[in-house]
Amino acid sequence: MPNRLIQICERRQADEEYEEEKRLFYVAITRARRNLILGEGHCYRAQGQWRRWLLGTIAAVSETENVLERVRRGQLSEAVIPCAQASLSVIRAGTLSRQRIKEGRREVHESFPQGSELRGLANQVFGWMPLPPRVVELSPGALSDLAKCERYFYLSRMEGLAEFPPSPNGSIDAMDLGNFVHAILESFPSGTPPGLISEELDHLLGEKLEPGLLDPGVGQEVKDDLARFFQGPVWQRIAGNTSLQRELPFVLALRSTQVELFIRGRIDAVVCEEGNPLILDYKYSLNDENQLPKYEIPMDIYALALMKALGSRTAEVILAFLRERTNAIVSRAVTDPEQIEARLLALAQSYQEKVFRNDMQEWKKIDQSRCHALECGFRSYCWK
Structure with a gap:
């Protein structure tokens, strides 16, 4: 359950992984005699910092501005990019099926x-084929992907494919931008007077962001979006609550006769009102009604973890879409923890039965019209 020691351990681990990544990248670059094979990511783990370092070097070669994007779109099966005394061969992953x-x-x-x-x-x-695992560990996001579409889960989580590849020019991508915004939301002082919000945001933007990483226009948009949120009713509702905790880690254990499920995650913000949890989840995006269902599973997980911890049967969850000019808020009450638990265990059992099946056709796809409504980035894998 929620524990501050988890945060300390995670930060230490992140620092160690960052330093180890730099060391390994240096070793790979300096000791490769002829060829060095690099991928954009792999299963169960986010893409590393080295990708940004490498793409920044590639972006400096002017004649290769659109080469990576053309390879990703299938316009080129492969290409060679000159980088000083070395050359980089770019090959479309689909050709290595x-x-x-x-x-x-x-x-x-x-x-x-x-x-x-x-x-x-x-x-x-x-x-x-090995026996199905008795114990399963999945993140809230992985369970959400599995509930949305088994095929999507397989391609993104099992094969490690990027649904929307990163920008070829080395600039900050949407996921990194969202993480940066979350870092500011975690650090922003809850007692800041309205008149000092702009000044405090300027300070945090300068502290959290590496120089030159964010376009000035985008940086101003981020500041405006955050200022609007901090002046809005949701923040004012939770900022004065002494029980406020931000970026709260948790571990949730669920068991059935077939499978044991462990879920690890982090809650953006939570307060306790009259003995019941109020959960706030930030989304640095616009409110798209087609995308709302994918947030249901994570929010149910957060609510279930806190209801179990507090002995409550009711929780309120709020989704705050920070890029909406009108401060779009989606709120709902979560009840019936037993039903939520049964659904999560059913998803875990579905994963348990298929985890060692490496054939994409074994993982069911959803209706094509739903794929188009979601604007899924993997449609070319499922539909001709």
Whole structure:
């Protein structure tokens, strides 16, 4: 359950990982004799800082301005980018599909010598699959993706593909911008008078942001959006509450006869009102009604964790869309924790049954019209 020691450990781990990433990147660059193979990310982990360092170097080569984007869109299958005394080969991931490997293994399997003993051995080698895991750990975001579309979950979480690849010019992407905004929301003093909000935001923007990383126009938009939120009714409602906690980590354990599920996450802000939790989740985006369902699972998880911790059966959750000019707020009451728990365990069991299935077709896709409504970035994998 919520524990400040988790925050201390996570910050220390993040610092250690950052330094280790710099060391490994330096070793990779300096010791590669001929070829160095780099990917944009991998399963279960966000993309590293080294990607931004490398893309910044590539962006300095003027004639390659649109090469990465053309490769990602499939206009080029591969390209070579000169970087000082080295060259970078960019290859579209789709050309390295696992399907070719699987087809090759199938050909070997089918051509295996006949005979019951040999055929049994071949089945053990080529058809072996481990037992489903009894204990499963998934994040709120992963459970949300699984509930939205199994195929989407497989491509993004299992294969590690980026739904919307990062900017080819090395500038800050939407996810990093959202993390930066969350860092300011976590640090902003709750007792700041309205007249000093602008000054305090200037201070935090200068403190949290590396020089030159954010375009001045975008930086001003961020400041305006945050100032509007801090002057709005939601912040005024929670800022004076002495129980306010921000970026609160938690661990939620759920059990059934088939699976044991652990969920780790972090709640943007929470206060206690009359013994019931009020949960606030920030979204640095506009309010898109088609995207609202994907927030339901994470908000239910936050509510369930706090209801269990406080012994309550009711919680209020608020989604604050910070880029809306009218301070768009979506609020709802969460009740019936048993129903939420049953749904989460059902999702965990679905994951448990398919986690070792590496064929994309084993993971169901949703209706095509729904894909288009969500503007899913993986539509080309599912529909011709």
